[in-house]
Amino acid sequence: MNRKLCLVDYYKPFEFVEEPIHKPPPKGAIVKVTNAGVCHSDVLLWQKEFDMPNQRFPVVLGHETAGTLFAVGNEAETELSVGDRVVVFTWTNCGECYNCVNDRTNCPNLLPTHQTIKTPNIKTYGLFNTDGGFQTHLAVDDVSSLLRIPEAVPSDIACLCACGGITAMNAITKIRPAIDEAINLLGQARVALVGAGGIAQWAIQICKAFFGDKVIICAIDVRSDKLEDAKKIGADVTVCWAKEPEKTPEAVMQVIDNCGGRVNAGVDFTGRTTSLSRLVAASQMAASIALVGLSKEDQFPPLPINSYIFLGLSFHTVYAGSKRSLVQLLDLINEGKVKPPTIHHVTLEQVNATLEKVMTGEQSGRAVVCMD
Numbered sequence: 398m399n400r401k402l403c404l405v406d407y408y409k410p411f412e413f414v415e416e417p418i419h420k421p422p423p424k425g426a427i428v429k430v431t432n433a434g435v436c437h438s439d440v441l442l443w444q445k446e447f448d449m450p451n452q453r454f455p456v457v458l459g460h461e462t463a464g465t466l467f468a469v470g471n472e473a474e475t476e477l478s479v480g481d482r483v484v485v486f487t488w489t490n491c492g493e494c495y496n497c498v499n500d501r502t503n504c505p506n507l508l509p510t511h512q513t514i515k516t517p518n519i520k521t522y523g524l525f526n527t528d529g530g531f532q533t534h535l536a537v538d539d540v541s542s543l544l545r546i547p548e549a550v551p552s553d554i555a556c557l558c559a560c561g562g563i564t565a566m567n568a569i570t571k572i573r574p575a576i577d578e579a580i581n582l583l584g585q586a587r588v589a590l591v592g593a594g595g596i597a598q599w600a601i602q603i604c605k606a607f608f609g610d611k612v613i614i615c616a617i618d619v620r621s622d623k624l625e626d627a628k629k630i631g632a633d634v635t636v637c638w639a640k641e642p643e644k645t646p647e648a649v650m651q652v653i654d655n656c657g658g659r660v661n662a663g664v665d666f667t668g669r670t671t672s673l674s675r676l677v678a679a680s681q682m683a684a685s686i687a688l689v690g691l692s693k694e695d696q697f698p699p700l701p702i703n704s705y706i707f708l709g710l711s712f713h714t715v716y717a718g719s720k721r722s723l724v725q726l727l728d729l730i731n732e733g734k735v736k737p738p739t740i741h742h743v744t745l746e747q748v749n750a751t752l753e754k755v756m757t758g759e760q761s762g763r764a765v766v767c768m769d
């Protein structure tokens with residue numbers, strides 16, 4: 398039997414359903430799930446902060462999934478064998494548009510900005526309208542959504558690469574030119590990471606793997622316990638700044654003083670305007686800034702575009718990451734160059750309570766469902 402944890406509607410408690418295990422789709426496969434990460438996006442979806450037009454109920458969340466190959470469709474072409482450990486590439490989306498073909502996650506069929514597209518064929522496992530990993534047996538339509546997990550990478554770590562890991566990889570890749578430039582010109586780059594949760598922990602490791610001691614990483618948060626974790630995993634300096642907007646001038650100086658100067662690049666994982674404006678204020682001219690955190694605030698205040706132009710700042714948005722970056726990240730972990738965030742195992746029964754903790758920010762590191 399397949400045991401699945403269903404989200405029946407926004408805000409509602411999750412419900413268990415049992416059903417016979419599906420037959421594998423002709424070109425797809427069934428994965429026996431061993432691990433699924435509990436991501437902050439699960440909370441956003443549950444609490445209707447995404448409110449996508451194509452949202453389906455009931456839906457099984459869990460978009461960071463690893464398991465073993467259980468069954469393969471009769472038309473599926475793959476080098477994988479039943480029993481192989483695999484991670485699910487969540488962001489397959491329509492797989493056919495310009496962006497999907499070019500290994501980007503920004504599929505217009507997923508985010509229908511082009512109203513002419515009426516027949517989306519979307520496969521984003523564990524979000525919106527396709528069932529994900531909070532179940533014992535997950536069906537994928539196309540076996541190419543499955544990647545073999547390298548030998549030295551445990552499955553509970555591999556699953557986290559599928560969203561948190563590749564998001565961090567994508568963010569660092571986008572600000573990389575500014576970091577390289579600073580290293581080439583000055584011998585060292587200063588990078589600020591605002592919001593020291595699970596994705597930032599990946600970003601710290603990836604920065605260290607790419608740039609070694611040529612980069613000074615400053616982890617920033619309002620919670621000192623998260624900064625302790627960031628320090629353990631490789632942050633060079635940490636800044637615990639006060640939440641209150643009126644404390645902004647001190648907060649900016651804390652970053653500049655601790656880094657030994659303004660930062661050359663930064664990533665905002667929080668989606669909060671206060672955090673972003675502080676990051677901008679602590680940045681060097683011509684700095685590169687990546688935006689990862691989705692905003693809960695209805696409306697951003699007017700942007701000081703003129704000063705951004707005079708400062709020569711570059712902004713990059715980051716929505717998850719590519720299949721290529723997932724392969725790269727798994728290889729870095731396999732080679733021992735990147736260590737995962739702190740992991741806390743939970744059962745499928747504990748997912749509801751875990752999401753509450755993620756929502757309030759009490760969850761440190763990353764929570765991962767273990768099926769057995």
Ligand SMILES: [Zn+2]
Pocket residue numbers: 490491492493494495496497498503504505506507
């Ligand atoms: Zn697409």
Ligand SMILES: [Zn+2]
Pocket residue numbers: 436437438439460560561
């Ligand atoms: Zn996620």
